[in-house]
Amino acid sequence: MNPKEVILRELHLSDISQLAKLANNENICVNLRDSFPYPYNESDAKIFINSVVEEKPKQNFGIEYEGDLCGVIGLIIQKDVYRKSAEIGYWIGESYWGKGIATKAIKLITKYGFEDLKLVRIYAGVFEFNMVSMKVLENNGYKKEGVFKKAVFKNANFFDEHRYFKLNEF
Numbered sequence: 312m313n314p315k316e317v318i319l320r321e322l323h324l325s326d327i328s329q330l331a332k333l334a335n336n337e338n339i340c341v342n343l344r345d346s347f348p349y350p351y352n353e354s355d356a357k358i359f360i361n362s363v364v365e366e367k368p369k370q371n372f373g374i375e376y377e378g379d380l381c382g383v384i385g386l387i388i389q390k391d392v393y394r395k396s397a398e399i400g401y402w403i404g405e406s407y408w409g410k411g412i413a414t415k416a417i418k419l420i421t422k423y424g425f426e427d428l429k430l431v432r433i434y435a436g437v438f439e440f441n442m443v444s445m446k447v448l449e450n451n452g453y454k455k456e457g458v459f460k461k462a463v464f465k466n467a468n469f470f471d472e473h474r475y476f477k478l479n480e481f
Contacts, residue, residue, distance in 0.1 A: 317415035319372035319384065319423070322360045326373060329380045330356040333404030341466070342441045343402060368428060374403065374416045381407040384416045386424050386433065396432040397424055413447045421451060425479040432478055438463055439471040448475045 322330070331353040333339075340349035348355045363371040363385075371385035382403035389396045399420065403413050424430045435453065437444045445455075453475040461469040 315377060317412050317419070318375045319416060319419050320375055321369065322363055322371065322373045322380075322383070324357070324360055326360060326380050327353050327356045330360070330373075330383070333380070333382065333406075334402070336405050338405050339402050342438055342444065343400075345465070347402075370397075372420065374401070374412060376407060376410065376412050381412060382416070384420050386420060386428070386430075388428065388430070395430055396434065397428070397430050399424075399433050399435045408443075413444075414450045417447055417451045417453075421477060430479060432476060434474060434476040436462075436472045436474055438465065439473060445473055445475070451477070453477045 331351055334347075334351035334356065335349070336351075337349060340347060340351070363369075370388060371383065373380045374382040374384055382401065384399070384401035386397040386399055388394065389398070399417065401413060401416060401420075403416075421433055424433050433453075434456070435444075435448055436459075437448070439458075449455075454477070456474045456476045459472040459474060462472040463470040
């Protein structure tokens with residue numbers, strides 16, 4: 312394996328400490344839903360890892376860079392008439408920002424979603440101030456579908472949500 316290669320891998324209980332260390336960061340939390348706790352401790356990491364370890368099919372993965380866990384990425388498969396769609400979610404530890412890791416991880420999980428999970432559509436909602444996330448989606452061929460005005464209520468403020476999508480062109 313190329314040491315700078317980005318891979319997606321299963322999360323393990325041995326990742327608890329690193330996951331908690333990376334996730335306990337307000338600069339990450341501000342871009343995620345309120346269900347992502349802050350402060351983020353080892354108990355939160357253990358709960359998350361235990362919740363995804365038995366997933367069938369696998370939907371959440373650790374992002375590894377240079378042999379280190381540096382973030383998490385996942386797909387939330389939708390239900391009922393939306394069952395061929397999934398929402399993508401991801402975060403990268405701040406010390407790993409600016410290395411192209413998110414762009415590579417999104418490429419890998421999009422391929423997994425289309426080829427292995429047989430999804431037709433993958434989409435993401437991005438808070439209006441997260442321009443970097445918009446750019447990494449665009450770098451992977453995701454298109455802006457629209458802007459949901461004042462759809463997000465985060466930290467006592469309303470924000471627009473920019474919605475991106477990519478279709479499996481089978």
